[in-house]
Amino acid sequence: MSRMRASAMSPSGRSHSARPCREGRPLLLALLATACVAGLAVVAPAPAGAAPLPREKPASLIAAEAMSRLDERRVTTTRVLPSTDIGDLVDARSSAAAAPAGEVYSSFAAAPLPRPAPAERPVVVAAAPVELASAPSGLSPSAVRPSAVAKDLFGAMRAPAPLAARSIGSYAKGCLAGATALAVDGPAWQVMRLSRNRNWGHPQLVDMLQRLANDAPALGWNGLLVGDLAQPRGGPMTSGHASHQIGLDADIWLTPMPGRALSREERETMSAVSMLKGSSELPGADRGVDPAKWSASRARLIRRAAQDPRVARIFVHPGIKQALCRFETGERGWLRKVRPWWGHHYHFHVRIACPEGSVGCKDQDAPPPGDGCGRELAWWLSDEPWVPKKPKKTDKPAAPAKKKHMTLAALPQACTEVLVAR
Numbered sequence: 308m309s310r311m312r313a314s315a316m317s318p319s320g321r322s323h324s325a326r327p328c329r330e331g332r333p334l335l336l337a338l339l340a341t342a343c344v345a346g347l348a349v350v351a352p353a354p355a356g357a358a359p360l361p362r363e364k365p366a367s368l369i370a371a372e373a374m375s376r377l378d379e380r381r382v383t384t385t386r387v388l389p390s391t392d393i394g395d396l397v398d399a400r401s402s403a404a405a406a407p408a409g410e411v412y413s414s415f416a417a418a419p420l421p422r423p424a425p426a427e428r429p430v431v432v433a434a435a436p437v438e439l440a441s442a443p444s445g446l447s448p449s450a451v452r453p454s455a456v457a458k459d460l461f462g463a464m465r466a467p468a469p470l471a472a473r474s475i476g477s478y479a480k481g482c483l484a485g486a487t488a489l490a491v492d493g494p495a496w497q498v499m500r501l502s503r504n505r506n507w508g509h510p511q512l513v514d515m516l517q518r519l520a521n522d523a524p525a526l527g528w529n530g531l532l533v534g535d536l537a538q539p540r541g542g543p544m545t546s547g548h549a550s551h552q553i554g555l556d557a558d559i560w561l562t563p564m565p566g567r568a569l570s571r572e573e574r575e576t577m578s579a580v581s582m583l584k585g586s587s588e589l590p591g592a593d594r595g596v597d598p599a600k601w602s603a604s605r606a607r608l609i610r611r612a613a614q615d616p617r618v619a620r621i622f623v624h625p626g627i628k629q630a631l632c633r634f635e636t637g638e639r640g641w642l643r644k645v646r647p648w649w650g651h652h653y654h655f656h657v658r659i660a661c662p663e664g665s666v667g668c669k670d671q672d673a674p675p676p677g678d679g680c681g682r683e684l685a686w687w688l689s690d691e692p693w694v695p696k697k698p699k700k701t702d703k704p705a706a707p708a709k710k711k712h713m714t715l716a717a718l719p720q721a722c723t724e725v726l727v728a729r
């Protein structure tokens with residue numbers, strides 16, 4: 308048993324699980340988490356000294372996840388999560404993100420695809436990067452091997468799999484067949500960062516976004532600046548998110564859409580604006596939104612998104628959740644879907660549930676009951692999730708962490724068919 312695993316299972320839990328990978332590594336949190344979390348579930352006890360968070364699963368099912376944030380420049384702490392939000396997460400604009408841990412997808416092996424699978428797993432000669440880069444559509448079966456790094460294969464895909472639309476696997480471990488592109492310009496939206504080619508999603512996600520954009524002007528919001536959806540065939544990304552793999556996640560900027568079409572260049576270089584007063588990572592920081600930046604129109608937009616019955620969760624910074632809790636004076640049911648998370652103060656992340664017909668798509672458990680504006684939010688606004696604990700002197704120096712990338716074999720079997728479909 309590796310030291311990392313041993314420490315992750317330490318009864319004292321949290322700080323021990325975080326430290327071996329963190330010390331002396333001024334890297335992005337997400338890199339850390341990829342190295343630390345892949346393949347093992349870091350035990351996540353209730354936050355020390357705070358009221359326990361609502362839980363829906365035993366700790367053994369909890370994986371530690373990590374966040375990189377748009378503005379993040381340093382590692383802070385390994386994030387210990389409310390269990391129900393695992394499997395998801397994470398937006399990092401400029402870095403790798405955490406690999407999810409511990410889930411098993413054996414059931415997907417039997418999930419049929421709209422076209423017959425090969426009789427046996429393809430034998431691979433070599434995965435040639437040149438071939439991947441130039442492949443117009445699906446990969447040659449000979450280029451796909453189970454030990455291949457999944458993000459390299461899926462990141463090279465330039466076009467969707469010509470199959471019936473289907474989200475396969477879970478939000479942070481899966482792929483997407485039959486994706487639809489969200490048009491880069493619509494009546495009330497513009498897609499950002501076009502060079503990423505991540506404006507692909509399940510048709511239900513694209514439809515949800517189009518309807519939300521359509522509603523936006525009446526809510527006092529000019530239109531949507533849309534960030535990442537998914538790659539053409541979903542799957543792990545070469546940079547950024549751990550989730551967004553099955554075409555059911557989308558990032559929407561909290562920056563207003565200008566009344567003109569942004570140039571391609573502007574869509575690459577324009578920055579989103581944080582809604583916060585300042586850094587959340589200082590002891591005693593005010594983690595609320597800046598009233599000069601936040602607006603009721605943003606609250607109405609997020610509320611409208613949450614009210615779409617297809618939407619399962621929306622991730623926002625806890626300061627934004629707090630603003631939403633204060634904003635709503637009427638029916639509060641929608642607030643249950645709005646989940647506090649690290650990052651997400653430049654944008655909010657909308658996640659829809661598995662669409663009908665997506666065999667092998669794995670929903671998350673429902674969020675905890677209630678509006679989430681009480682004890683849980685108080686924890687999120689405290690120092691506990693943000694300020695790293697000082698390492699104990701007795702701890703040994705960190706063992707060098709090897710970064711593990713998710714292989715194709717870790718994904719549902721059907722994702723191989725998605726890669727080769729042409």
Ligand SMILES: [Zn+2]
Nearest residue numbers: 398557558656
């Ligand atoms: Zn996102």
